[in-house]
Amino acid sequence: MRFGVVIFPGSNCEQDVIHAARYLGFDAEFVWHGDTDLSGYDAVVLPGGFSYGDYIRCGAVARFSLVMNEVVRFAEKGGPVLGICNGFQILTEAHLLPGALLRNQGLKFICKPVNLRVDGSCDWLDLPLGSVLEVPINHNEGNFTCDAETLERLNDNGQVIVRYCEADGSSAEGGSAPNGAIDDIAGICNERGNVFGLMPHPERVVDPISGGTDGQPFFTTIVRTLAEVAG
Amino acid sequence: MARYEIFVTYKTGIFDPPGATAERALANLGYEGVESVQIGKFIRLAGDVDLAQVTEMCEKLLANPVIEDFRIETVEE
Numbered sequence: 001m002r003f004g005v006v007i008f009p010g011s012n013c014e015q016d017v018i019h020a021a022r023y024l025g026f027d028a029e030f031v032w033h034g035d036t037d038l039s040g041y042d043a044v045v046l047p048g049g050f051s052y053g054d055y056i057r058c059g060a061v062a063r064f065s066l067v068m069n070e071v072v073r074f075a076e077k078g079g080p081v082l083g084i085c086n087g088f089q090i091l092t093e094a095h096l097l098p099g100a101l102l103r104n105q106g107l108k109f110i111c112k113p114v115n116l117r118v119d120g121s122c123d124w125l126d127l128p129l130g131s132v133l134e135v136p137i138n139h140n141e142g143n144f145t146c147d148a149e150t151l152e153r154l155n156d157n158g159q160v161i162v163r164y165c166e167a168d169g170s171s172a173e174g175g176s177a178p179n180g181a182i183d184d185i186a187g188i189c190n191e192r193g194n195v196f197g198l199m200p201h202p203e204r205v206v207d208p209i210s211g212g213t214d215g216q217p218f219f220t221t222i223v224r225t226l227a228e229v230a231g
Numbered sequence: 232m233a234r235y236e237i238f239v240t241y242k243t244g245i246f247d248p249p250g251a252t253a254e255r256a257l258a259n260l261g262y263e264g265v266e267s268v269q270i271g272k273f274i275r276l277a278g279d280v281d282l283a284q285v286t287e288m289c290e291k292l293l294a295n296p297v298i299e300d301f302r303i304e305t306v307e308e
Contacts (some may be wrong), residue, residue: 057295060292060295061292093295100295100297100298102246102248102298103248103249104248105246105248106248106252107248107249145246146297147244180246
């Protein structure tokens with residue numbers, strides 16, 4: 001089981017992802033944005049950061065880097081792809097996930113731990129529905145949006161995997177999203193469940209030295225999923 | 232060489248955080264008549280490219296059709 005962690009110019013969370021995977025005993029290696037071969041990897045992670053300086057729109061330029069052609073192909077074959085923060089933005093720009101991430105409501109860069117409620121399951125996360133996790137966010141453009149039809153489809157298909165919530169798992173009146181995200185959406189997957197994108201940073205709460213372990217299931221679940229597929 | 236001016240704005244119904252903030256700030260400054268402010272992008276593009284190509288550039292890269300509309304104006308020399 002080997003994770004490939006893609007480095008774009010301006011990525012800055014790739015070390016954290018590598019550390020998280022290795023801390024849990026998994027093999028993880030960097031993948032350069034100019035690489036065109038993902039055959040040595042079982043799962044691909046697009047890490048957080050500011051790829052290409054976030055110019056034009058977050059993820060808009062990274063989406064056209066060479067490696068992304070391979071990531072799209074990998075995902076279409078059912079390969080597991082996780083996009084964290086800027087990685088999530090890249091996945092929406094690449095149309096591997098629906099919707100888009102707008103500037104935070106209130107225009108503030110937000111960096112703090114938030115509560116997430118598990119509202120669905122996919123290849124990357126399969127916890128009891130209603131579980132509450134504490135995971136940090138660290139973004140300026142995390143305000144997820146999509147049209148009403150897409151939102152209905154996401155909800156009907158159970159593609160909303162994590163929502164921002166209160167500490168007890170409830171949703172505040174007027175929303176619990178610190179960034180104004182529609183329907184408190186923090187993370188969604190594609191219909192097949194192999195591509196998952198979220199704004200919070202699970203890799204930062206894997207090693208307890210960083211203050212929590214609620215991010216561990218994101219890594220252990222995909223490893224288990226792949227093991228089950230392999231039989 | 233052709234010159235183009237491109238205006239990129241949020242689609243109707245997409246929340247525009249900078250626009251909403253400017254709207255509130257203008258009201259705080261005492262401009263009571265302001266009903267709405269939308270903030271978008273303005274792009275000047277020049278080169279040996281035709282309108283169809285510029286449209287494709289907007290659809291692919293310069294705008295995100297999921298959330299944004301764009302308008303291209305050809306600048307007469």
